[in-house]
Amino acid sequence: MTAKEILPAAAMCNRHCATHTRQSFHYISVLIICASMSEVGFLLSDTSRLLRRLFDGRARAIGVTRTQWRALTAISRREGLTQGRLAEVLEVEPITLCRMVDRLEEAGHVERRRDPHDRRAWNLYLTEKSRPLIDQLRTIGDQAVDEALDGIAAADRAALVDMLARIRTNLTDQDDKDRAAHG
Numbered sequence: 001m002t003a004k005e006i007l008p009a010a011a012m013c014n015r016h017c018a019t020h021t022r023q024s025f026h027y028i029s030v031l032i033i034c035a036s037m038s039e040v041g042f043l044l045s046d047t048s049r050l051l052r053r054l055f056d057g058r059a060r061a062i063g064v065t066r067t068q069w070r071a072l073t074a075i076s077r078r079e080g081l082t083q084g085r086l087a088e089v090l091e092v093e094p095i096t097l098c099r100m101v102d103r104l105e106e107a108g109h110v111e112r113r114r115d116p117h118d119r120r121a122w123n124l125y126l127t128e129k130s131r132p133l134i135d136q137l138r139t140i141g142d143q144a145v146d147e148a149l150d151g152i153a154a155a156d157r158a159a160l161v162d163m164l165a166r167i168r169t170n171l172t173d174q175d176d177k178d179r180a181a182h183g
Helices: 003-016 027-033 039-061 066-077 083-090 094-106 130-148 154-182
Strands: 110-115 118-126
Touching (some): 066 110, 083 118
């Protein structure tokens, strides 16, 4: 199945699988859940799961849970984002995110600051204490990816990154079109 065939099939599956979700699926998740999945969907899902499991085990060894490293990484990429936006990025409910941020703040890794444009909103920033932890997590991530890509030439690695980025762009564009069409 080609990418052009997968996207409409995924959109159709998304409509049929809607009762199984709390949130809208990303198309790759739909490919995994629906019966008409392609080999590409399985490979992407399984590879992602295995890479997460490898990373999770190593992150736990330094005392960081999956939810913590996901939140810290997202904040490090977009310091100053609001709690609401972080909940969207992590695909969790705002109340769940609030408790997560509470724990990170209590541990001294995250600082909440009032949004100067919206006094109801909090912007999130990393603390100096969290920066060495982020560096450790990046090192763990780099090592995990290096192990996953062992035996793959540098040019093929670059091509893989380009292809995955294109797939993400295609799916993001399709997701945006679906949201616009369905409000």
